[in-house]
Amino acid sequence: MLRMVAVLCAALSLSACAVVTSERPLFSIADSEGAPILKPGLWALPVGDCKFSLRASALKWPDCANATLVTATSLFGGKRDAAGVFPQAMTYRLASGEPVILQVEAPADRGPGDPKVIYLGVRPLASDGQGLITSARVWLALCAPPPPIDGSLGKPTKLAPGLTPIKGREECRAASPVAVRNAARQSEAWAFSGDDDGFGVVARWIRDGDR
Incomplete structure (x- = not known):
């Protein structure tokens, strides 16, 4: 799986990443x-009962x-190298609507x-x-409801219209912006259901710079 997706999955406490994907960006500059x-600046996406000092260096x-x-x-993330540099960078675009969509493009060195x-x-x-976002709920658009917390398989789920499975992979492919937005809208309810193992996070801007 794409390394940055793995980082996002870890940030959102997902054990399996059945994320909505596409072969090309579906949202344009006009969106x-x-x-x-x-x-812009340093953000934190803490999970669970994560304890850390906001005043301390992010390193x-x-x-x-x-x-x-x-x-x-x-977006730059992942475990930093010895020089304190983030290893991963991904281009993104925010698309207006309900909910707002964050479209993230893979780096050129993604795996086959x-x-x-x-x-x-x-x-x-x-x-x-200035109206710039300093705190936000963030969650992955998922293909289907996450598996039950108790580890059981749950009932097979039919994908929503506009989403198609990818053979041999957990991800699914969206055919249109509408399909993406519908998936994101459904996923918010799953993300913030109140369960301790939910996969939604509240992202917070901390300060200028990266440390």
Whole structure:
């Protein structure tokens, strides 16, 4: 699986990543008109009961804090190298609508068969004086409901219209922006169901820079 997707899965506490993908970006520049903007800088996507000091250098944060650098066009994440540099960078675009969609494109060095584009839902919770998002719910658009917490298989789920399975893989492929948005809308309810093992996170802007 694409390494950055694995990072996102870890950040969102997913043991299996049945994410919605596409072979090409389905949302264009025009879809970004009126969309909110993420405040550039260092963000944290803490999971569970993650404890860390916001005042401390992000280089000292535990992995559960999921430090992420956000720029106007890219997301940088993953376990930093010895020089403190993030190993992964992915181009993104926010598309306006209900919910807001975060379209993330894979880096050029993705593995064979790895998805080219994945999608997440974003629901802004707070913004600064310039209207830039400083806190938001973030969740992956999933193909189907996640498996039960008790580890049972659950009932087979038919994919929603516009989503098709990918043979031999957990991901599914979306045929249109409508299919992506419908999947993200459904996935929000699964993400924030109130279960301790839910896969939604609240992302927070921490400060300028990457540390």
